Amino acid sequence: MDITNATTATVTAAPAAAPAPLTLALVVASDREGRFGHVVADWFRSRLAERQDFAPTVVDLAEVDLPTSLSYDPSPAVRAxxxxxxxxLEAADAFVxxxxxxxxxxxxxxxxxIDRHYTEWQAKPVGFVSYGGISGGLRAVEQLRQVYAEMHAVTVRETVSFHHAHGLFGEDGRHKDPSAAETAAKALLDQLAWWGRALKxxxxVRPYGS
Structure with missing residues (x-):
């Protein structure tokens, strides 16, 4: 009986293409005159600029004029x-x-x-960057976790918080000693990327709520 030895060719698989970046809505919450929020937001945007896994868009509430009176039938001005x-918010895979x-x-x-939207938040992860006095804004974050739970959003554990924020940044907007904040930002964004990808x-496979 003849035995034929077949030669097995080694096939090198092409590397998998990197997934498309997650769309991220960066919500700058303060609309107060003279606010410090833009300094903190600009610093965080510099952290985002170093990552390839997010495509951010800024939602600056100081640039949006929404009345506090809610309506199921908003006026043309409010709709605008x-x-x-x-x-x-609808297009975002994740929020900070x-x-x-x-x-x-x-x-x-x-x-x-938040109250003017609902499905836009659902089944998406939310991260927080907070600032303030001695608490660093963490009391605001703890309340927001409850609010976003009602929106069916998932809040990630890691946060970036700036205690006595005004003293941490120079007049040029640069953080004076950024190492700890940069480590915290990386941890937050790593968690956000995992949850964003997992939920997306x-x-x-199965639309949320089905």
Whole structure:
């Protein structure tokens, strides 16, 4: 009996293409005149710029004029303002909220934005960058976790918080000693990327709520 030895060719698989970046809505919560929020937000944007796994868009509530009176049938003027933010929230795979702490809580401008939307938040991860006095805005964050749970969003554990924030940044907007904050930002974004990818993949198989 003849035995034929077949030669097995080694096939090198092409490397898998990197997944598309997650769309990220960076919500700057404060609309207070003279706010410090843009300094913190700009610093965090510099952290995002070093990553390839997120494609960020800024939602700055100081640039959106939404009245606090809610309506199921908004006026044309209110609809025009919502058109600036609703499509961004809808398209986002993940969120980062940059928030101060006002009187142990978060700004009314942020609650207004949250309350005007619902499905836009659902089954998406939310991270927090907070700033304030001795608490670093963490009391605002703890309240926001409860609010976003009601929105069916997933808040990630890691946060970036700036205690006595005004003293941490120079006049040029640069953090004076950024190593700890940079480590915290990386941990937050790593968790956000994992949850963002996991939830996006899950929703591609089974829509949320089905």
């Amino acid at each position: 303002q919502l058109a600036k933010v609703t499509p961004v 909220v940059v928030t101060p702490e006002y009187n142990h809580s978060f700004p009314a401008s942020l609650k207004n934005l 993949d899950a929703k591609s």
